[in-house]
Each structure stands twice: as structure tokens, then as C-alpha cells.
Amino acid sequence: MAKDGFTPNALAVQLGQFSQAGLKGQRNQDFFGATVPDGSALRLKGVTVAIADGISPSPVSHEAAEIAVKSLMTDYYATTDAWGVQTAASNVISATNSWLYGLNRRSMPERAELGHICTLSALILKGHTAHILHVGDSRVWRITGSSLEPLTNDHVTPVPGSRPQLSRGLGLNQHIAVDYRELRVQPGDVFLLTTDGVHEYWQPKDVLTTIESASTLDDAAATIAEACRNAGSHDDLTVQIVRVEALPESEQLTDLVPDNLPLLPLPEPGTSLDGFRIVRKIHENNRSHIFLAIAPDGKKVALKMPASETKSDPAQLRRFLMEEWIARRLSSPHVLRAAEAPEQRSGLYVLTEFIEGQTLRQWMRDNPHPTIKEVRDLAHQMILGLRAFHRKDMLHQDFRPENLMIDSDGTVKIIDLGSTRVQGVEEGQARPDDAILGTLQYTAPEYFVGDPPGPYSDQFSLGVVIYEMLTGRLPYGADAARVSNRRDRARLRYRPAVDAENAVPYWIDDTLRRATHPLGHRRFTALSEMDRALTVPSPGSRSHARRPLAERDPVRFWQTISAVLFLIVLILLARL
Known part of the structure; x- marks a missing residue:
């Protein structure tokens, strides 16, 4: 441990908490909790602080508050490490809401105000970011x-002559909308979580003075609550104070993957490495060398070792180390699987399944004029593979024909996970990786202009690949790779897939036009929607069944115009 009991190069906080029932003998309907894990959980999940307030008329709302906080404290840390904070916490909160709503429907369907209903406000500190999730009228402050800056908005409806009524709370409706925001933090930042019995009565200046002068944050929380009681608050009082003491300074992966292993020389065919017999080298590039190997159980595996360029680049080496970690968290017949690894490794390498087949690039060379049915079948499998990434809050980011394998059974598998962005890992980094990792011709324009990527970015690459399978060219030619700002992006013009050489159905061309739109929000909202659009023409597309020749075949259009003009010139010359 470092000075003051904090682990070096790790997130560290100080906590202060206090809670008290309102009237004497009354049950406290507030509930609060905090979890400060260590190791990989601290890096990948962060510190969680939460507060909940049950509604006054209900005799069981204290149970709802306790369930809401305890569920977040436990279930959030049980979600996959690949998920980002918003995805993981929102899923847990939604599941808790469904549970509470179900209790209310069974026990008192006609008197919801007497059921399991509560507010919930949570602060999750991870890496250099504070994540705020909120439902109801408890609050988070900074x-x-x-001054005290409110970070949440109350979900209440004014009631004339009475206290405002809760308009959004856990257990109140079947579905819950959770407010979310994030902000960067610095050492020394202080956050507060409070219920309405506190923030409706406190004096902000006194709160600041109390926190500055108190010997501990627990004392500060108790003093703030006592001041609110003296100011006339008869409600339950709960205060949580969080001070950020230290933030991680660098991205260390020792708790995720074994980055302390030595770099080994490339093995020769016939030699053995940790029980894996090397058969031959099957691929190499500037990032890695891949060997076909036989595992101790006789199965064929791919053994991948970093290339010299990767060894000398810390960022590339980190991405190389993450490939097997990512593969072990994805489960899809259309994504490369990790192979069983030895308990102890003598050096740095990753193991994956060996796929006997060919890349999509080679398939395209062998099938320059595929049928629509063949393309649609392969596209459907690609979509299933990409959906496996997106469900785990991952983006592949290098989706191209060279990174797609078709095995001997015709199954498409997405390979090369070295460029994959994992939201859960990305959030824990002090300096997020904003490098453009994909191949330029297939990379969505938002990467080049600095807009945030998302699942729609992989969709762009998918659309380009399908377009190329059908036409042998790219929808924007080389222009998409030259985008460097928003003006360049606005100049991009889609080249219709339909021309004299390619009898692509108009509605599939419409689908590809939308999937590869330069603006992410103009693409399909979900890959399943795109999958259906490749199969069934949408009603809106039918109006384009007879497109103008200029759009269907620009070359033929201008040839026709030129021929007509030439004839007109000949006629005029003849008259002269």
C-alpha cells in the first residue's frame, strides 16, 4: 500500500455517510450503500455509491429502497466486464424495476401508491469519469x-396545495427511463448524494463550511443532517459524501491479461511451446505472426505471437494482449473463439480456434458475380456476428473482407480482434484510445471527424463489404478514406450499386445506401432492421422502383445526353 493507505496508480476515495429516520419511532424509508472493490473489479467496474428513498404513503417502500440499493451493489459487479457503466447499471436498474413492479401488480394492483416504490440515485466512479444514474427526487451534487452544483433533475409533478407527486420511480411503471450523464473528475472533487429531507432544508454555504472543517466525512454527513433537522425537516435524512483522493495514472493490464510474460523468438515448425506442437506459419503482417499448432488434446489451434513492430509499440502490445480476453467473452458461431490455454505460459502469445477455410476476400475473387441469395446468406451471418460484439458493448472497428473467414461448412466467422473497442475497458483508461484502428476504405466517417463511434460505425463497414461483394467496388470510391473534417464528409456522394453491369435490386441498393450513410444517425437503428431490409423490400422503397437513368446508370445517362447533343449539332450543321 502507498502513503495514506491508497494503492498506487488506482482510483481511491474517502466516504462519509449518515442516515436517520424522520419522526421518533418512525421507520426509516431511506436506504444507502457504497462498494469500494479492489483489483480488476476496481478497474473495470469502479466505486459505486447509491441512495434510495421510499414514498411516504407506502408501508413497504423501505423494502423497495433496500432492494434497489442492494441489487445495484451486487448485481452491477456481476455483469460482464465488457459492458460499460451505463449499459451494466441501467440493465440492473431495469431488472430491479421489473421485479418491484411485479410485486406491486400481485399484491396491490389498484393502490400503486401503497406498493414497493422508491427513488434511486447512483454515483459510479470509474477511471477518470463520474457516471450519474438517477430516477426520482433524491439528488446527486458536486x-x-x-457552490453546490446539482447533477440530477427531480422527476416530480406539482400538486396544488400539496407536496409534488413522484412522476418517475422504481416500481411505479412496467418500464423505467433512467437519466444518465457522465463527467470527468479530478483528485479533490467532492460529490454528495441526498434525499429530499436533506436538500429541501439545508443551507449550501453551511454545507461547504461543514465539509471543509469536519475531522471526517462521516462527521460532516451527521452535522449536515442535524442542521436540516434543526431547520424543521421531519422527513428521513440521508447524506453521502464522496471525495476523490487519487486517480489511475496509466493503463495497466496485469489484472486482465498476463502482460508480464517474456517475448519469445518465433518458433520453428516441429518445435513445441508449452505442449503445443508448431506445424507451420499460416499468416503474418506488421502486427503479428500466426502459426498452426496442435494442442495437447490433439485439436488444431492458431497460436499468435506479436511482431517486432507490436513489441516496440506499447499501445499495439496492449491491443494484442486483449485479443484472447475479448474472444473469451464472446459467444457466437460467427466470431473467432478462444482456445483452451495452459495454466502457465512461458511467453507472450494468444490461442484461438483454427479455422479451415478462406477469407471473404478470396471468396470474392473466386466468385466475382455472386447471386443475391449467396450475398444475403453471408450478410446475415455477418450481422449475427456483429450483434454478438454489440451486445457486449464492443465495436469490432476493423470489419473488412480480410477479417472474415468462411469455413468448410460455409459458416462466416469474424476474426482479428486486435482493433476491438471494449467499452468496459475503455472507460477505465486514463487516456482513452482514440486512434483510428480500422482499414481506411471500410472505416466510418465519424472516426475521421472526431465524432463518437457506436454500433452504427460497424454497420457502415458491413454495408461497404456487402456493396463490394455485389459490385466489386466501393460505394464512395477512395473519397471516404480522404475524409478529414465535417466538410469532407458532407461532400461524400453515394454511387448507386445498380448499373449496366450489376443487376442489384433497387431495394437492396436502398438498404446499402442507408447503411453506409455518411451520418451515423441516418443509418439503421439496429442491425436486425438492416437484416430484414436486405430480405424484404420496405414499403418506402417501392416508390423508387423506377429510378431516373441518371441515378441508376450515370455513365449511360451522360453517354445518351452526349449522343443526343451530337445529333443536334449534326442537324444544325446540315441546315447550315
Whole structure:
């Protein structure tokens, strides 16, 4: 441990908490909790602080508050490490809401105000970011300079002559909308979580003075609550104070993958490495060398070792190390699987299944004029593979024909996970990786202009690949790879897949036009929607069944125009 009991190069916080029932003998309907894990859980999940407030009329709302906080404290840490904070926490909160709503429907369907209903506000600190999730009228605050800045908005409806009524809370409706926001943090930042019995009565200046002068944050929380009681609050009082003491300074992967292993020389065919017999080298590029090997159980595996360029580049080496970690968290017949690894490795390498087949690039060379049915079948499998990434909050980011394998059974598998962005890991980094990792011709324009990528970015690459399978060219030619700003992006013009050489159905061309739109929000909202559009023409597409020749075949259009003009010139010359 480092000075003051904090682990070096790790997130560290100080906590202060206090809670008290309102009237004497009354049950406290507030509930609060905090979890400060260590190791990989601290890096990948962060510190969680949460507060909940049950509604006053209900005799069981204290149970709802306890369930809401305890569920978040436990279930959030049980979600996959690949998920980002928003995805993981929102899923847990939605599941808790469904449970509470179900209790209410069974026990008191006609008196919801007497059921399991509560507010929930949560602060999750991870890496250099604070994530705020909120439902109801409890609040999260941040001390900014000499003032208290509210980070949440109350979900209440005004009621004349009475207290506002909760308009959004856990257990109130079948589906819950969770407010979310994130902000960067610095050492010394202070956050507060409070229920309405506190923030409706406190004096902000006194709160700041109390936190600055108190010997501990627990004392500060108790003093703030006592001041609110003296100011006339008869409600339950709960205060949580969080001070950020330290933030991680670098991206260390020792708790995720074994990055302390030595770099080995490339093995020769016939030699053995940790029980794996090397058969031959099957591929190499500037990032890695891949060997076909036989595992101790006799199965064929691919053994991948970093190339010299990767060894000398810390960022590339980190991505290489993450490939097997990512493969072990994806489960799809259309994504490369990790192979069983030895308990102890003598050096740095990753193991995956060996796929006997060919790349999509080779398939395209062998099938320059595929049928629509063949393309649609392969596209459907690609979509299933990409959906496996997106469900785990991952983006492949290098989706291209060379990174797609078709095995001997005709199954498409997405390979090369070295460029994959994992939201859960990305959030824990002090300096997020904003390098453009994909191949330029297939990379979505948002990467080049600095807009945030998303599942729609992989969709762009998918659309380009399908377009190329059908036409042998790219929808924007080389222009998409030259985009460097928003003006360049606005100039991009889609080249219709339909021309004299390619009898692509108009509605499939419409689908590809939308999937490869330069603006992410103009693409399909889900890959399943794109999958259906490749199979069934949408009603809106039918109006384009007879497109103008200029759009269907620009070359023929201008040839026709030129021929007509030439004839007109000949006629005029003849008259002269």
C-alpha cells in the first residue's frame, strides 16, 4: 500500500455517510450503500455509491429502497466486464424495476401508491469519469468552487396545495427511463448524494463550511443532517459524501491479461511451446505472426505471437494482449473463439480456434458475380456476428473482407480482434484510445471527424463489404478514406450499386445506401432492421422502383445526353 493507505496508480476515495429516520419511532424509508472493490473489479467496474428513498404513503417502500440499493451493489459487479457503466447499471436498474413492479401488480394492483416504490440515485466512479444514474427526487451534487452544483433533475409533478407527486420511480411503471450523464473528475472533487429531507432544508454555504472543517466525512454527513433537522425537516435524512483522493495514472493490464510474460523468438515448425506442437506459419503482417499448432488434446489451434513492430509499440502490445480476453467473452458461431490455454505460459502469445477455410476476400475473387441469395446468406451471418460484439458493448472497428473467414461448412466467422473497442475497458483508461484502428476504405466517417463511434460505425463497414461483394467496388470510391473534417464528409456522394453491369435490386441498393450513410444517425437503428431490409423490400422503397437513368446508370445517362447533343449539332450543321 502507498502513503495514506491508497494503492498506487488506482482510483481511491474517502466516504462519509449518515442516515436517520424522520419522526421518533418512525421507520426509516431511506436506504444507502457504497462498494469500494479492489483489483480488476476496481478497474473495470469502479466505486459505486447509491441512495434510495421510499414514498411516504407506502408501508413497504423501505423494502423497495433496500432492494434497489442492494441489487445495484451486487448485481452491477456481476455483469460482464465488457459492458460499460451505463449499459451494466441501467440493465440492473431495469431488472430491479421489473421485479418491484411485479410485486406491486400481485399484491396491490389498484393502490400503486401503497406498493414497493422508491427513488434511486447512483454515483459510479470509474477511471477518470463520474457516471450519474438517477430516477426520482433524491439528488446527486458536486462541489464546484464555492457552490453546490446539482447533477440530477427531480422527476416530480406539482400538486396544488400539496407536496409534488413522484412522476418517475422504481416500481411505479412496467418500464423505467433512467437519466444518465457522465463527467470527468479530478483528485479533490467532492460529490454528495441526498434525499429530499436533506436538500429541501439545508443551507449550501453551511454545507461547504461543514465539509471543509469536519475531522471526517462521516462527521460532516451527521452535522449536515442535524442542521436540516434543526431547520424543521421531519422527513428521513440521508447524506453521502464522496471525495476523490487519487486517480489511475496509466493503463495497466496485469489484472486482465498476463502482460508480464517474456517475448519469445518465433518458433520453428516441429518445435513445441508449452505442449503445443508448431506445424507451420499460416499468416503474418506488421502486427503479428500466426502459426498452426496442435494442442495437447490433439485439436488444431492458431497460436499468435506479436511482431517486432507490436513489441516496440506499447499501445499495439496492449491491443494484442486483449485479443484472447475479448474472444473469451464472446459467444457466437460467427466470431473467432478462444482456445483452451495452459495454466502457465512461458511467453507472450494468444490461442484461438483454427479455422479451415478462406477469407471473404478470396471468396470474392473466386466468385466475382455472386447471386443475391449467396450475398444475403453471408450478410446475415455477418450481422449475427456483429450483434454478438454489440451486445457486449464492443465495436469490432476493423470489419473488412480480410477479417472474415468462411469455413468448410460455409459458416462466416469474424476474426482479428486486435482493433476491438471494449467499452468496459475503455472507460477505465486514463487516456482513452482514440486512434483510428480500422482499414481506411471500410472505416466510418465519424472516426475521421472526431465524432463518437457506436454500433452504427460497424454497420457502415458491413454495408461497404456487402456493396463490394455485389459490385466489386466501393460505394464512395477512395473519397471516404480522404475524409478529414465535417466538410469532407458532407461532400461524400453515394454511387448507386445498380448499373449496366450489376443487376442489384433497387431495394437492396436502398438498404446499402442507408447503411453506409455518411451520418451515423441516418443509418439503421439496429442491425436486425438492416437484416430484414436486405430480405424484404420496405414499403418506402417501392416508390423508387423506377429510378431516373441518371441515378441508376450515370455513365449511360451522360453517354445518351452526349449522343443526343451530337445529333443536334449534326442537324444544325446540315441546315447550315
